[in-house]
Amino acid sequence: xxHFQGTLLIAGGVFVLLAAASALGAWLKFGPADSRPHALIDxxxxxxxxxxxxxxxxxxALLAGRIxxxxxxxxxxxxxxxxxxxIAPTRRGDHQALVMAFFVVLPFQYFLIxxxxxxxxxxxxxxxxxxxxxxxxxxxxxxxxxxERTGTIQWGLMITVFCISHIPALLNLRITGxxxxxxxxxxxxxxxVQSGDILHHVCSRLFGKHQIAPGVSPNKTVExxxxxxxxxxxxxxxxxxxTPFSAGEAxxxxxxxxxxxxxxxxxxxxxxxxxxxKDWGSSIExxxxxxxxxxxxxxxxxxxxxxxxxxxx
Amino acid sequence: MYxxxxxxxxxxxxxSWALTRFTRLITGAQARWLGCAPVPVQRIYFGNHNxxxxxxxxWASLPTPLRRMTRPVAGADYWNASPLRRYIIHExxxxxxxxxxxxxxxVEPVDIMAAALEGGDxxxxxxxxxxxxxxxxxxxxxxxxxxxxxxCPQIDxxxxxxxxxxxxxxKGEIVPVPLLCSISFGTPLxxxxxxxxxxxxxxxxxxxxxxxxxxxxxxx
Numbered sequence: 001x002x003h004f005q006g007t008l009l010i011a012g013g014v015f016v017l018l019a020a021a022s023a024l025g026a027w028l029k030f031g032p033a034d035s036r037p038h039a040l041i042d043x044x045x046x047x048x049x050x051x052x053x054x055x056x057x058x059x060x061a062l063l064a065g066r067i068x069x070x071x072x073x074x075x076x077x078x079x080x081x082x083x084x085x086x087i088a089p090t091r092r093g094d095h096q097a098l099v100m101a102f103f104v105v106l107p108f109q110y111f112l113i114x115x116x117x118x119x120x121x122x123x124x125x126x127x128x129x130x131x132x133x134x135x136x137x138x139x140x141x142x143x144x145x146x147x148e149r150t151g152t153i154q155w156g157l158m159i160t161v162f163c164i165s166h167i168p169a170l171l172n173l174r175i176t177g178x179x180x181x182x183x184x185x186x187x188x189x190x191x192x193v194q195s196g197d198i199l200h201h202v203c204s205r206l207f208g209k210h211q212i213a214p215g216v217s218p219n220k221t222v223e224x225x226x227x228x229x230x231x232x233x234x235x236x237x238x239x240x241x242x243t244p245f246s247a248g249e250a251x252x253x254x255x256x257x258x259x260x261x262x263x264x265x266x267x268x269x270x271x272x273x274x275x276x277x278k279d280w281g282s283s284i285e286x287x288x289x290x291x292x293x294x295x296x297x298x299x300x301x302x303x304x305x306x307x308x309x310x311x312x313x
Numbered sequence: 314m315y316x317x318x319x320x321x322x323x324x325x326x327x328x329s330w331a332l333t334r335f336t337r338l339i340t341g342a343q344a345r346w347l348g349c350a351p352v353p354v355q356r357i358y359f360g361n362h363n364x365x366x367x368x369x370x371x372w373a374s375l376p377t378p379l380r381r382m383t384r385p386v387a388g389a390d391y392w393n394a395s396p397l398r399r400y401i402i403h404e405x406x407x408x409x410x411x412x413x414x415x416x417x418x419x420v421e422p423v424d425i426m427a428a429a430l431e432g433g434d435x436x437x438x439x440x441x442x443x444x445x446x447x448x449x450x451x452x453x454x455x456x457x458x459x460x461x462x463x464x465c466p467q468i469d470x471x472x473x474x475x476x477x478x479x480x481x482x483x484k485g486e487i488v489p490v491p492l493l494c495s496i497s498f499g500t501p502l503x504x505x506x507x508x509x510x511x512x513x514x515x516x517x518x519x520x521x522x523x524x525x526x527x528x529x530x531x532x533x
Contacts, residue, residue: 078491082341086493092446092483098490 003181006242014055016033021048040205051194058190062183067114069186070168074110078100079289080160080297083105086154087275093140105129105163113165116172125162130154140201158269159292159297166300173246173304173312184242185307189257193299196232196258197265198302203227217269222227225262232258244311253306257299264298320378320450325404326433328390332405336366336373340481341492344374347527348500353378355435356501357470359458361451361521362439363479365391366489371437371473373405384429386438388413409436413443423457427464437473440517447483451521454514462504462513469501472520474528 025045028033046062049072061072081102089097105125134150170185204224212220240247268290331487344351360371368385375383392402393410395484402408409429411422426436442455464469475496482489502520504513 082491082493085490086477090480092480095480095483095486096489097487098492102490103488 006027006184010239010242011059011183014191017140018048018052018055019053054235054292058186060254062186066168066171068115069171069183070110073164073168074106076289076293077106077110077161077164078102080164080293081156083288084156084160085153087272088156089145090149090153091142091144093142094137094149094153096140099138100133100136101129101153101157104158106132109161109165110168113169113172116302118169118172121165121169125157129157133157162295163287163301164293166304167296169304173308175307176313178244178311179193181242188236188243188254189299189303190296192232192254192257193261193295195235196228196261197295198228200224200262200265201232202229213266213270216266216273220262220266220269228262229255232261249274253303256306257303260299260302261295264295267298268294322404328401328405332369332401333373336369339491340366340370340478340487341491342370342374342475342494342496345495345497345528347497347524349369349469350497351376351379351498353382355430355468357430357458357461357465357468358383358418358435358437358473358498359440359470359517359521360437360473360475361443361525362444363446363475364444364482364484366478366482367439367444368406368408368437368474370475370478370496375522379435382433383435383437384409386411386426386436391529396421407434423460423464426461430461430465430468444484446478450525451518454517456510459504459510459513466504469503470517470520471501472499472517472524473497474499474521474524476525476528489525495528497524499527 020129025048028041029038029045032038032041057072061068084099084196085101085131109121112124131154137146137150137153143207167186167189170189173182173185175182183202199223201219202224204219204221207223207227208219208221210222211218212222212225233251236250236257237247243253245253274275317426360367363524368387372380372383372385384407387402387406389410391494392398392408402410410427413422426438429436438458438461440454440458441452442457443452445452456457462468473496475494477492477494480490481492481494499520500523502516
């Protein structure tokens, strides 16, 4: 299959699936729900709208090339960091650290991705932001909740900037026999994680009985977990033609990716519960940015490292 | 009331438009009208005060017809201190500028505000009197709002609660951080017949806290 045929196939496939989901949503709304407000169906329709928006945005960014992808994910990081720090317990003394996080650390991380400085973008936030931002806060001599404040800022940067920046970083990998096709690595990652998410949601609704962590999220069940993981692995094998992996390898990579995605959703749910909020913000219809990308955040660095270690030259 | 079309005042109107867009963009705030509707009737909006951006946020959150008839009450010491601030407060925001310290001033601030209300405009004011930089939710309410309500008992007082603005641009900082803010308009109240000052100020205080509570997200 040529590169062009592959692109057509995947774009067409996603389009058909989304169109089918939209049609189903419209039928549910005007048929069974009789155009009246219905929590479950309205939520489903909002999610479909968000998927359309996501698909179109990612598609356009991929068409625009490397810079387009980097700018898109820098924007995703910015929005997610904004949502994360909005509910963080920071105080006045953290203001300069927050300014640095938004306007220096975030752009610089994506600059490093852009210039392919691998050694530095892997340690810049975990080491240098980690060391320097608390200094700015400490200089303000306000020690109340200091551990919690500095810890939360660092966590926010790790999740929303460091982890998400590993998605565009996939374009930097050099894989023999896979030249100019790295964009497919991104499409593969997002499809696997998102389909795992969706099937988890559906299976939990349909068959969910045994809750995994009822204190964190009543919607995460063993049945949903199994459905999501199995779907992601099968889809990964089916889509292995677009990756440098064999079908068996694709199954293992998808398994690791989908597992991380699931636990990412779980961890971020626990954080929301701790802060007493249901959604992170209201920037995307059907939920906030961080709600949409929670699973990809956890999956991206692991996927990146697997591909880099075993496939890249 | 002011000339309201773009052609009559192109520069202030353009600045006003830009300021409104910029404020909405950087705060990400969408107004929640919880206790009253966004209709163009004369009101006194009173909010919690954490940041210089408070004015801009209330002002930017009002739909255009309401914004055109609403004037923020501002402290002369800050807003008359530079030509740019003077321009913004007088030409763009149509502010009602009052002296906060009584020394050397012959006119009571409350009289200036009452005069603005007689012109038919709404007001935005901060009954705490100054920005709250403490850890408490609110500072004690100053008595000014009671005296104003005595002069204009027929005008609705609308509580406005803003979350996170103090974190967006704390006192003394220059660069704002783009955290998401929220702004909620609560249930209006009026001075009741024979109500004494303490009772009324307590009601003002409680109305702000009630607006905050009704706006905070609750557990599913």
